[in-house]
Amino acid sequence: MELGPILSTLRRHKITAFLLVAEIALTCAIVCNAVFLISQRLERMDMPSGVAENQLVMVQVANIAPTEDAKARTAEDLAALRRIPGVKDAALVSQVPFTNSSSNTSIKLSLNQKLPTLNATQYMGENMIQTFGSQLVAGRDFRPDEYMDYDAVLKDLDLVRKQTSSVIITKALAERLWPGESALGKKLYFADVGVRVVGVVKDLVRPSLFLGDDAAQWSMMFPLRMNGNNANRFVLRVDPTQRHQVLEAAAKKLRELDPHRIILGKKTFDEIRSDFFRNDRAMAGTLVGVIIALLTVTALGIVGLASFWVAQRRRTIGVRRALGATQSNILRYFQTENFLLATIGIALGMALAWGINLFLMQHYELPRLPWIYLPVGAVALWLIGQLAVLGPALRASRVPPVVATRSV
């Protein structure tokens, strides 16, 4: 098509053309990086927990003071909770995924190893696998006779030493500790206590990701029975349709059983997840808002400048029409001009996007921008450009040839 006339016109409006190109380039660069950041956050928010999320609710309580008969009272609490209609399973556990409060320990693969291999989190509680709905991918669940009272173990670690206690670990932890081998039957050590792996679950995320997302699935489960003196999170596996009613009923029941008890919090697992990833959602939400505003402003800018150009060139357009150019020739002219400017802008924008990504990588520990995000920005801007220029270009195409013969 007639690129020659377009180029020579642009050469006479260098500054205006430059402004348009700069605007498109900046927008392209920001959009590419913002879309990438959004996708990063969305991916993070999808992190598997390894528990039956839509069936779980949690009630966290605080007891006034340690009690003598905590074990019996906890058994009563759990029995009462299991009797609530809609409850399938109940457990008192030491910690819950995505609740930020966790107990962690360093582990070794042999007793004489000087420095620990890694740091993993420790889940404790009776009937935990059943209640969490964790998926065993190898080995077995704990046998009832394997459970010990956490209180007793704390006082006397020899209880664990004597009979080599069992542990269930996640697949991710197993692969990290013994790459390419089956973890079943292997021993691991924390402090100077050895435990043997009897089962492997698909996933079980840590309550808090203070060691980074790569270590998110390094979790261990121990056959230790908790009581009201050393654990305060009741987890219930319930019928998904009755979650909220069951949660209310459970909190009421727990308060009934001990009027001095304080309910610190009650949440469905969906709420727990949503709270945990609040910052990621904030980031994604803010960025979506900025992208929309940015594309709108850029589109309006193109409309404004294109209108100005059309108005400025009314006579030229009239002359061209009088000399035989059709309406669609004029329309095409402005569309091509916009496409050309957008293309230059996009090319510069991609380079800029790369630069911004390098900057972010240095300062914010972000991964490299995958190339696939560059075409996303490009297509978005081509589309926006064409849409924005359509109105002014149509107006230009309707300029009657008679304008050429009129003096202004």
Place this chain on the structure above:
Amino acid sequence: MLAYYLRLGLRSLRRNPMLTSLMVLAIGFGVAASMTTYAVFRAVSGNPIPDKSAQLYKPLIDNWGHANGRTSDDPPNAMDYTDAAALMKDGKGVMQTVSYPLGLSVIPADPKAKPFRVYGYATYADFFPMFGVPFKYGGAWPADDDARHAPVAVIGEKINQRLFGGANSVGRSIDIEGNRYRIAGVTRAWNPQPRFYDVNNTGGFAADPPEVWIPFTRAVDLQIPTWGNNNCNGRVAPGWDGWLHSECIWLSYWVELPDAAAAARYKNYLHAYAAQQQQAGRFDWAPNVRLYNVTQWLADQHVVPQESQVSLLVAMGFLVVCLVNTIGLLLAKFMRRAPEIGVRRALGASRGEVYRQFLAEAAMVGVAGGVLGLLLTAGGVLGIGMVFDPDIARLARVDVSLIALTLLVAVVATVLAAFYPTWRAARVQPAWQLKSN
């Protein structure tokens, strides 16, 4: 003359409402996005204790080395009991305190009232003067009480209201988990943000002020566990004493030092202490200690959330795009009026006067954009709570300085953007324009 230019500008802006509203919208949106994210950024990056931030220091001692697969050379961000007790005993600062967070149940004297939960700290008497805690009644407990492991407490205004109807409760007692404490003082609401003195448990932000403080020595006697983080490394012997004498980190140590020279001396002292531990065989590595003042500590702990920083950057980028856009639109608008400029110049207006006329017009666009931006910023700040962490969102506020800054940014940015278009307008050749007309 300015009034005349403003009148001219207003008339010109009205003549082309679409172009004008485009510019106002662009500036309004750009300014609002920047200011909203700036409001959050300002809230999270403020100095929580400006008067003393250079006198309060956070000592850290590496008691972990490279164990646990740790690759970081920085010491852990909290302290173990052994080191905290040793530093406290030496007492090398003007004032010093060790603290850890508590979650406690308060049992009201009225048997009909339900027990309730309060959060606070186990600490030393120096905590209150060091951090400038304001008191409504009474004050900190005397330093003796730390040594005597006395059952005393400082409580917050809110629970004083709840338990004593807001009356002066100094000297009365409070039942916490079955133990009675004599009240030494009642604080006013006190919640500096970021919570510099407890970054390791709050990440820097906690919306609810602490409401109870008891002597550290008493809390340890009663074996009250920490309500915050506890990270262990290596062997932990069973029981409370086993835990106290382990390398588990769970304590926050602060020291007040009058000047840089004192800080340098204190750092040498820390170094010597760590060297002594190395000689004793407890540390298997060379002394690795740090001494941060408040601002250094907040920076080291990355208290300002990454989300807030990146949002601010993106919003700034957006503002730049809006300004480029405004330059283009102003250029279009001004150049369309070349004939008018020609006539004014021919009638004797100097270039300077054309300059002033068009800058006045641009400033009006800036003010309009600023007002729109202000409305959008107010909406944005209200909406922050929907996306940001409530602990953080609550801190972002629209105040006089934010309003002034929004308007200033809008006007200055628009006038800057107008320089090039105005320069072009002032260069219009009168003769050429008159001829072509």
